[in-house]
Amino acid sequence: MSESHWLALMIGNSRLHWAWFVEEALQFAWDTEYLPVSVVQNLASCQNIADFSREILAPGTINMRSLPPIYLASVIPQATTIWQTYPNIHEITLDQVPLQGVYATLGIDRALALWGAGAIWSFPALVIDAGTALTFTGAKCDRTLVGGAILPGVRLQLQSLGERTAALPLVDTPESFPSRWALNTPESILSGVIYTLMAGIKDFVDAWWQEFPESCVAMTGGDRALLLNYFQVQYPNIATKITSAPHLIFQGMCCYWASRWK
Ligand SMILES: Nc1ncnc2c1ncn2[C@@H]1O[C@H](COP(=O)(O)OP(=O)(O)OP(=O)(O)O)[C@@H](O)[C@H]1O
Ligand SMILES: CC(C)(CO)[C@@H](O)C(=O)NCCC(=O)O
Numbered sequence: 001m002s003e004s005h006w007l008a009l010m011i012g013n014s015r016l017h018w019a020w021f022v023e024e025a026l027q028f029a030w031d032t033e034y035l036p037v038s039v040v041q042n043l044a045s046c047q048n049i050a051d052f053s054r055e056i057l058a059p060g061t062i063n064m065r066s067l068p069p070i071y072l073a074s075v076i077p078q079a080t081t082i083w084q085t086y087p088n089i090h091e092i093t094l095d096q097v098p099l100q101g102v103y104a105t106l107g108i109d110r111a112l113a114l115w116g117a118g119a120i121w122s123f124p125a126l127v128i129d130a131g132t133a134l135t136f137t138g139a140k141c142d143r144t145l146v147g148g149a150i151l152p153g154v155r156l157q158l159q160s161l162g163e164r165t166a167a168l169p170l171v172d173t174p175e176s177f178p179s180r181w182a183l184n185t186p187e188s189i190l191s192g193v194i195y196t197l198m199a200g201i202k203d204f205v206d207a208w209w210q211e212f213p214e215s216c217v218a219m220t221g222g223d224r225a226l227l228l229n230y231f232q233v234q235y236p237n238i239a240t241k242i243t244s245a246p247h248l249i250f251q252g253m254c255c256y257w258a259s260r261w262k
């Protein structure tokens with residue numbers, strides 16, 4: 001089976017993230033909901049690639065002759081086991097990521113995104129992943145992990161207020177930047193969450209640049225575009241210095257693929 005066409009699958013906390021690669025070139029990336037166990041079991045018995053891509057809801061038929069290898073990384077241990085029925089599966093684990101000084105429970109998504117950022121812009125590098133959880137993960141010149149931080153992401157902050165209080169409604173992430181001094185409940189929630197989040201991110205990147213003035217700072221994750229838009233409004237000087245990087249985790253997975261095949 002040719003290894004030049006391959007799929008990357010990142011199992012995140014809210015959904016599955018997919019990318020189709022031809023060697024080191026990302027062809028396209030898409031997200032799906034969690035696939036039922038039965039669908040995953042069927043993938044292995046797909047007769048052709050059209051069936052296969054229908055099952056994983058790929059946008060357009062993937063142009064391959066045989067079932068592609070899947071390179072998988074997961075932050076949900078239980079979700080990994082159902083993929084073991086797929087014949088050509090390669091799980092990427094933390095010990096395969098060439099960063100020094102990592103701790104055993106560091107999320108593979110954080111390690112891969114940082115590896116990807118370092119490969120593109122060189123180390124030191126800081127990655128902000130604005131997903132279900134929002135994380136900061138940084139490494140210095142010699143690829144040693146400096147450390148990072150984890151907090152609830154935008155949607156999770158809004159959900160937790162809506163779900164754990166009597167009087168607060170569930171509100172959606174706003175397209176436009178909210179005003180700070182709100183005069184109704186939904187806008188008060190948005191102001192509180194967004195302004196403190198922005199100030200928090202600014203504080204972390206300022207602290208990072210104080211130690212590593214030349215470092216790249218890259219933002220990835222589902223809320224990347226939203227947060228970078230807010231940054232344009234609130235802290236335009238910082239916005240210009242944060243690199244928008246939608247596929248950092250896939251770029252880390254690609255580094256792993258290349259380390260096996262090149
Ligand atoms: N269809 C969607 N489902 C879930 N989140 C979405 C969707 N569209 C946009 N988002 C935003 O993306 C964020 C989640 O980001 P992402 O998809 O990167 O998270 P994730 O699947 O948990 O991945 P990771 O675990 O790698 O952070 C949410 O805060 C939400 O605001
Ligand atoms: C923090 C998340 C949830 C972000 O997706 C993931 O990277 C994870 O489960 N990490 C494990 C804990 C850690 O990174 O310290």
Ligand SMILES: [K+]
Nearest residue numbers: 013075076077
């Ligand atoms: K948990």
